């Protein structure tokens with residue numbers, strides 16, 4: 257009898273210790289912050305660090321982990337795609353380019369956010385930025401910042417040679433050649449010619465500047481092999497052949513062309529609005545001597561800007577959708593968005609910020625940017641976007657590196673694109 261009492265009390269003691277340990281572990285777990293992770297281009301991870309820190313200071317129960325990826329947008333997309341295909345994505349959030357949503361939403365990789373956002377809040381965002389997050393009846397991406405391609409130029413060099421900023425493609429060529437001949441600047445025009453998504457965005461602006469189009473979003477007609485498509489490629493190849501653009505431009509992404517412009521050895525740069533703050537940073541060879549304007553175009557046509565931009569989706573497999581939403585809500589709310597765009601000269605996704613007095617005090621040109629934002633050209637919002645972009649990238653690259661004529665390249669690209677779109681059914 258005595259022995260069994262002893263056994264029982266020992267058993268009860270062990271049980272109490274075990275339960276205590278479990279309770280303690282649960283308590284400790286509950287005190288640990290939840291980690292919300294996402295992947296993004298390394299340049300942008302550096303820039304967003306300040307906001308992430310502010311969020312973590314205000315929300316000690318959540319830790320934001322920003323994984324630094326490659327600086328080419330579509331290389332980041334490939335990494336996300338692989339991780340989602342493998343089933344158990346380590347990312348709670350998809351930091352998404354403006355062109356990714358149809359594919360990610362159709363695959364079921366994202367959470368529908370429509371119930372979390374009121375119509376009145378959504379109405380403050382640029383229409384095109386919101387549209388890029390819609391798939392069927394759902395909203396899968398909250399816009400964080402918008403983007404549009406612009407032409408930067410050196411005011412001092414134009415003044416030196418006595419020319420006005422260029423309006424047309426021909427003006428750009430003439431101004432470049434004049435500056436190259438009359439000043440010690442070696443190059444006329446730098447842009448993004450590597451085989452990657454940025455090349456496509458440069459092309460979208462140039463083909464539209466010739467009055468053409470890549471893919472009509474309504475009819476899904478392909479315009480690559482029409483005269484404007486071929487002229488656009490001829491222009492891109494022509495500026496390299498004429499040594500207006502450096503031969504290395506076929507390997508450039510945004511950062512490479514920006515660095516060349518910052519170093520003072522080129523007169524014109526096609527880039528996104530963030531390049532303004534970077535190029536004007538104290539200590540660059542060009543600070544204070546630059547201006548920006550809409551892209552050049554053919555005589556009788558309009559300038560065109562490609563719509564870019566980034567936003568947040570929430571992964572369908574995250575164990576922490578509530579915490580992920582708190583992060584998304586923070587970054588996309590007016591205060592943090594304002595701080596971010598004012599520090600880095602990014603374009604806001606919220607309309608009110610374009611006319612905000614503080615923003616205008618730093619960037620007086622933002623009032624005009626709203627108009628550019630509202631007319632910027634989206635890339636085709638289709639589920640096979642990545643494939644279509646890949647086709648275009650390959651053939652553009654083949655043409656500007658002299659492996660195919662512009663005409664042959666665009667005919668082949670148009671044919672392959674039509675097959676992909678036809679297969680959509």
Ligand code: GLC
Nearest residue numbers: 329353354403453454564565
């Ligand atoms: C910018 C744009 C993005 C685009 C990318 C191409 O990051 O915001 O939309 O796809 O450049 O390089």
